[in-house]
Amino acid sequence: MILEVLGSAVLGLVLAWAVGRRLSHRLPTRPLVYFTGLAGALFGDFVTHSALGPGSALPSLLGAAIVATASLSLLLRPSRHLRRRSAPA
Template sequence: MLMEVLGAALLGLALSAAAVRGLEPRLPSRRVVLVSGVVGALFGAYLTHFALGPGHNTLLATFVGAVLVSAVVLSLLLRPAHGPRRRPHRTPFSLPSRG
């Protein structure tokens, strides 16, 4: 059990550090991202361990669940990219409105 907790925390930390490094302009502060990644991984490990039940102590499945939930939590922190705004798409053969 201790190995699952430590492994999940390290995986969440690594995933959130990679997110900070690659997507820093689109994320909130570094501290929020790192904490969210670790907490998401710990919750994912707990959820996977609970879902599998007492007879299935597979470390790999717990780690996969931890990484997936951590990735979902980190994806919720993303903001839209800043860039040139595109014009709204008009349907073909539509006439412009006058007002």
Template structure:
């Protein structure tokens, strides 16, 4: 379990680094991304470990990667394009 936790935190850091490198213009500041990635992957590892049980280290790391990526995707802001149509009065 300890190796799964360390591996998931490292995966979260790698995901954060890749997101900042590839999508820097659509993400909040770097600090927020790097503070979100590792805990999200650690949470993903915990959820996957509970679902699969002990002895599935590779599956746990895959779950950590997927849940970490989904959580980081929630930080993405939309591009500058807006939908055409009537403006909503305020």
């Protein structure tokens, strides 16, 4: 159980680091990104572990990765290259 929690925490931090490196221009500050990845992974691990029960480490890590990715995607701001056109009246 402890290794599962540590694994999901590391997974969340690695995902946050990767997203921060790739999309740094569309994200808020780095500490917020790291905290969101960590919290999302721990919450995803908790929910998956609660639903499946003990002895399911790999699905719990998969659930942690999914929730961490979803929570990190909520931090993305629109790209500056996006042009908005108004509809013709």
